[in-house]
Amino acid sequence: MSEFDLIRTHFAALGSTREDVILGVGDDCALLTVPPGQQLAVSIDTLAAGVHFLPDCDPEALGHKCLAVGLSDLAAMGAAPAWATLALTLPADLPRTSPDWLAAFAHGFGQLALAHGVALVGGDTTRGPLSITVQVHGLIPVGAAVRRAGARAGDLVCVSGTLGDAGLALRALLAGEVPASDLRARLERPTPRVAVGLALRGLASAMIDCSDGLAADLGHILTASGVGAELDLAALPLTGAVAAAVAETGDWGLPLASGDDYELCFCLPAGYRERLAVIAARCGCPLTPIGRVLTGSGLVCRSPAGAVVALDAAGFDHFAAGAR
Amino acid sequence: MSEFDLIRTHFAALGSTREDVILGVGDDCALLTVPPGQQLAVSIDTLAAGVHFLPDCDPEALGHKCLAVGLSDLAAMGAAPAWATLALTLPADLPRTSPDWLAAFAHGFGQLALAHGVALVGGDTTRGPLSITVQVHGLIPVGAAVRRAGARAGDLVCVSGTLGDAGLALRALLAGEVPASDLRARLERPTPRVAVGLALRGLASAMIDCSDGLAADLGHILTASGVGAELDLAALPLTGAVAAAVAETGDWGLPLASGDDYELCFCLPAGYRERLAVIAARCGCPLTPIGRVLTGSGLVCRSPAGAVVALDAAGFDHFAAGAR
Numbered sequence: 176m177s178e179f180d181l182i183r184t185h186f187a188a189l190g191s192t193r194e195d196v197i198l199g200v201g202d203d204c205a206l207l208t209v210p211p212g213q214q215l216a217v218s219i220d221t222l223a224a225g226v227h228f229l230p231d232c233d234p235e236a237l238g239h240k241c242l243a244v245g246l247s248d249l250a251a252m253g254a255a256p257a258w259a260t261l262a263l264t265l266p267a268d269l270p271r272t273s274p275d276w277l278a279a280f281a282h283g284f285g286q287l288a289l290a291h292g293v294a295l296v297g298g299d300t301t302r303g304p305l306s307i308t309v310q311v312h313g314l315i316p317v318g319a320a321v322r323r324a325g326a327r328a329g330d331l332v333c334v335s336g337t338l339g340d341a342g343l344a345l346r347a348l349l350a351g352e353v354p355a356s357d358l359r360a361r362l363e364r365p366t367p368r369v370a371v372g373l374a375l376r377g378l379a380s381a382m383i384d385c386s387d388g389l390a391a392d393l394g395h396i397l398t399a400s401g402v403g404a405e406l407d408l409a410a411l412p413l414t415g416a417v418a419a420a421v422a423e424t425g426d427w428g429l430p431l432a433s434g435d436d437y438e439l440c441f442c443l444p445a446g447y448r449e450r451l452a453v454i455a456a457r458c459g460c461p462l463t464p465i466g467r468v469l470t471g472s473g474l475v476c477r478s479p480a481g482a483v484v485a486l487d488a489a490g491f492d493h494f495a496a497g498a499r
Numbered sequence: 500m501s502e503f504d505l506i507r508t509h510f511a512a513l514g515s516t517r518e519d520v521i522l523g524v525g526d527d528c529a530l531l532t533v534p535p536g537q538q539l540a541v542s543i544d545t546l547a548a549g550v551h552f553l554p555d556c557d558p559e560a561l562g563h564k565c566l567a568v569g570l571s572d573l574a575a576m577g578a579a580p581a582w583a584t585l586a587l588t589l590p591a592d593l594p595r596t597s598p599d600w601l602a603a604f605a606h607g608f609g610q611l612a613l614a615h616g617v618a619l620v621g622g623d624t625t626r627g628p629l630s631i632t633v634q635v636h637g638l639i640p641v642g643a644a645v646r647r648a649g650a651r652a653g654d655l656v657c658v659s660g661t662l663g664d665a666g667l668a669l670r671a672l673l674a675g676e677v678p679a680s681d682l683r684a685r686l687e688r689p690t691p692r693v694a695v696g697l698a699l700r701g702l703a704s705a706m707i708d709c710s711d712g713l714a715a716d717l718g719h720i721l722t723a724s725g726v727g728a729e730l731d732l733a734a735l736p737l738t739g740a741v742a743a744a745v746a747e748t749g750d751w752g753l754p755l756a757s758g759d760d761y762e763l764c765f766c767l768p769a770g771y772r773e774r775l776a777v778i779a780a781r782c783g784c785p786l787t788p789i790g791r792v793l794t795g796s797g798l799v800c801r802s803p804a805g806a807v808v809a810l811d812a813a814g815f816d817h818f819a820a821g822a823r
Contacts (some may be wrong), residue, residue, distance in 0.1 A: 204540035216528035251527035
């Protein structure tokens with residue numbers, strides 16, 4: 176039995192749960208049906224050991240995260256998850272050094288897939304340094320996708336969940352410390368905000384997920400939309416640990432420029448403000464207005480005292496920055 | 500400009516040539532339209548340095564090959580190529596050691612994409628050991644896909660092009676010799692048989708592409724279809740170089756069990772035999788009957804003298820076999 180066959184066994188029940196999968200793993204291609212009136216949304220991402228995760232990362236968490244990253248991209252378009260493909264590059268000595276690695280990885284991937292009704296429809300296995308590429312496929316009614324380019328002056332800037340938790344956990348790990356388990360879970364097992372993304376269809380004017388840091392990701396919205404924005408730092412939704420770290424250092428980089436939060440940042444016409452609490456309650460996820468879209472360009476951050484706060488780095492660029 | 504932006508510039512014209520690409524690279528997801536009456540065919544493959552290609556492989560050829568491998572999978576289903584996504588893992592020192600590498604890679608990928616009307620709709624770049632994952636997306640009328648499972652006793656077993664050329668080139672390279680340029684091109688710049696695959700819709704009962712070696716790949720058809728087959732080795736379409744190597748060594752492994760030919764192996768109801776020459780002429784590609792599908796199971800090969808030839812290895816399994 177090949178490694179991919181082994182993984183497939185963990186998805187056997189899952190692959191048959193979707194009627195739109197005409198042919199899954201096991202032929203030259205998978206065959207899939209996109210219903211009339213729906214568009215296909217796709218996104219591909221690679222997670223590599225030593226770049227996106229620490230080499231000793233828990234395999235079950237890694238299986239979760241490599242799918243979560245893609246589902247977060249679907250959420251940011253307002254797409255409903257449907258299918259995934261998985262290209263796994265595994266070290267030759269893995270079966271010897273970590274005999275349970277693959278089962279744990281497949282379990283983490285499979286549980287998240289099951290929770291979102293995602294079928295694994297194709298894959299490939301290769302021998303080499305640990306690296307995982309996942310492509311996700313979602314469905315969205317024609318014209319309903321929430322793009323980056325729709326923000327308009329006067330819109331609220333909003334964010335889901337809390338910011339900086341994953342960055343704080345990573346900071347601890349890199350310092351050789353043990354992060355609190357809730358922070359560590361935010362880094363290693365991010366929750367893709369799929370329900371929030373779906374609920375914001377027809378409401379949000381622009382949306383993106385925060386993978387590289389709020390400032391950088393919001394910056395993409397601003398650039399694509401040809402607008403600027405002002406953030407009220409006092410309004411940022413922070414857990415106690417992150418708020419304490421900011422208070423201690425005076426550095427807003429943690430919530431603004433550390434990646435891996437996988438929260439949704441979106442712009443919302445001010446008239447829809449009342450809907451936020453309803454959607455938040457329905458989705459079980461805080462949705463917080465943190466600023467305003469302005470004419471012009473660029474991002475201005477105001478401290479709780481009203482001063483303009485400069486940003487050192489515009490978020491994290493996996494390629495431009497050093498390895499992490 | 501990021502590496503992916505750089506690659507994207509080479510595809511700028513290409514991305515806009517397809518009306519079914521609603522949104523290409525540059526948002527959280529690409530948005531794509533699958534026309535009514537069509538199914539989506541997808542396949543994902545990784546090529547890794549030292550496993551699937553030699554580390555000093557010409558980047559232009561590599562760009563070609565990593566897309567060709569996927570297009571070959573689409574061809575084997577009878578699907579028309581539409582879109583591709585590309586996840587590139589590049590060594591950190593590549594811009595210094597090979598400043599033109601990326602442009603050459605993108606040119607090779609782009610020329611083949613252009614030839615088949617394929618739009619690059621998404622991608623990711625990561626730092627690490629050289630590795631390329633491509634997902635291809637094709638379209639096929641509902642019910643028209645040619646699967647592996649349809650072969651019936653009495654069908655002809657056929658193959659496109661010639662077999663063993665890529666294996667002979669690899670053998671030379673691994674021995675430190677310089678392969679003939681036509682053989683080397685067969686290894687490094689395989690031709691996906693897209694037109695042949697499309698022409699065989701509604702005719703072939705089963706089809707697969709020969710990536711792991713004819714015997715192994717035909718074996719997948721036989722297993723999926725619950726049949727056996729007999730091959731007439733004298734009928735195998737061989738170039739002079741491969742025929743000479745077989746004659747010299749008496750080893751049929753070169754045409755039967757070496758991978759990377761990316762020819763199509765298909766089963767054809769005997770009543771369609773006359774069509775082969777017509778399709779071959781129209782597609783500019785030889786199509787050769789090489790055996791018959793039988794009841795039962797397993798693959799029997801008969802030498803030109805009529806003797807049964809045993810196969811040492813059932814083709815090439817990238818994972819089970821050693822690195823190449």
